[in-house]
Amino acid sequence: MDLRALKTFEACVRLGHFQKAAEELQYAPSTVTLQIQRLEADLGVSLFVRDGKRVIVSEAGRWLHREASVLLKTVGSMRQTVSDIAAGDGGNIHFAAIEPIASQRLATVVADFCATRPKVQLTMEVSGSRSIAERVRAGELDFGICSTPLAAFMLEFEPLIxxxxxxxxxxxxxxxxxxxxxxxxxxxxxxxxxxxxxxxxxxxxxxxxxxxxxxxxxxxxxxxxxxxxxxxxxxxxxxxxxxxxxxxxxxxxxxxxxxxxxVSLGIVYKDKEFLGKATNLLMDAIKSRFK
Structure with missing residues (x-):
């Protein structure tokens, strides 16, 4: 099924008129009619019953409308989420830092970041330097704040302080x-x-x-x-x-x-190219805090 046809069908039922649906969707009336006809042909059922000048939604049409409404909302939510992730306003960040830098230097940065990007799901852990480096290498953490990792770990390290x-x-x-x-x-x-x-x-x-x-x-x-x-x-x-x-x-x-x-402390990560936009933005905010 074509999502555009489903969207047109949903508007027709919700507004109760093909003409009003055409105006809302900014389609020509003939386009609305054609999309409904194609949808009915695809499903093999009549979604509307023509009674003179009136067009009444059939039983199959009423069921489809309920399901289409849910589906279209889900698709809209998916589009918004993907857009948010691409812009750095959504997604997930999982990182760790050693103490006391976590509480003394990072707490304010993280709090400000979360306040400006409330849709980002952020998890911050407190751990030791060796454990952080090992978990970044294993892909369990996006990045960490710790001492210089072992060369054998083959991780990127940007000194902060x-x-x-x-x-x-x-x-x-x-x-x-x-x-x-x-x-x-x-x-x-x-x-x-x-x-x-x-x-x-x-x-x-x-x-x-x-x-x-x-x-x-x-x-x-x-x-x-x-x-x-x-x-x-x-x-x-x-x-x-x-x-x-x-x-x-x-x-x-x-x-x-x-x-x-x-001791030199800094940001450790595997490859920026594989990190999300939000993660890179948080790393930039942390680096700015130490300039």
Whole structure:
């Protein structure tokens, strides 16, 4: 069945007159008549009963009208959805980012993006750098925000920012009056660190490889939990330097004096050509945030 003929038929029934349907569809009356005749010939039934000057919808026509109305709405929705996806106003995005960049730098960007493109179905996960790179390579994620992936993964990487590690402590900690912290200053203290698979933990241990280990570790799987534990005790934590992690009058972060541990974070993906328009627009918005 020709969708145009179905659309013409639906208009004829809805408006109750061939002439009105022709005016709405901007067809010549003869075109409307021809399309209805072809539709009836295709189906092998009469959709209208002619009674003098009146044209009455047959039983088969009434059933077809109900089904055609649903079908045409579905087709219209399909056309709109495809158009939205092509314009970046629809589609699906699935990405992941490490903490604390996810909450400290990306939350506002993602919220603004969703507000301007409410039809886009977006899923944002928080995970570790290695896991993100592996899932991007496997096609489970469209892109990720993480550290430089292994060369063997053969992924594209666009650097966004270099992050430094620092020492988080309470505002009343004895070391708080120092502008920077030496590793030796941490001797005898319990140091809160992330789990071994965290890129910041790897960076910390690499930086310490030539300085020794004068303190004990306590592994904590969340920067938020590290914050709360430091608030309640005299421990210190190894965290990336973010103003958003500090709490006025409560927590501060000091840089290191005798080492400069840096890690490059960026966007990782397989091939932009295979990513949707909305995904590329979100990636552009994230890159603009870091300029």
């Amino acid at each position: 270099e992050e430094k590690l620092g020492v988080m402590m309470r505002a009343d900690h004895p070391l708080v009056h120092q502008n920077d912290i030496s590793v030796s200053d941490l001797a005898g203290l319990t140091v809160l660190v992330k789990e071994p698979t965290c890129i910041y933990r790897e960076l910390w241990e690499k930086a310490l490889s030539h300085t020794g280990n004068p303190f004990s570790y306590l592994e904590v799987g969340s920067f938020f939990v590290i914050q709360q534990m430091i608030k309640e005790a005299s421990s210190v934590g190894i965290v990336p330097i973010y103003e958003g992690l500090e709490t006025e009058g409560s927590l501060v972060i000091r840089p290191f004096a005798d080492m400069n541990p840096l």
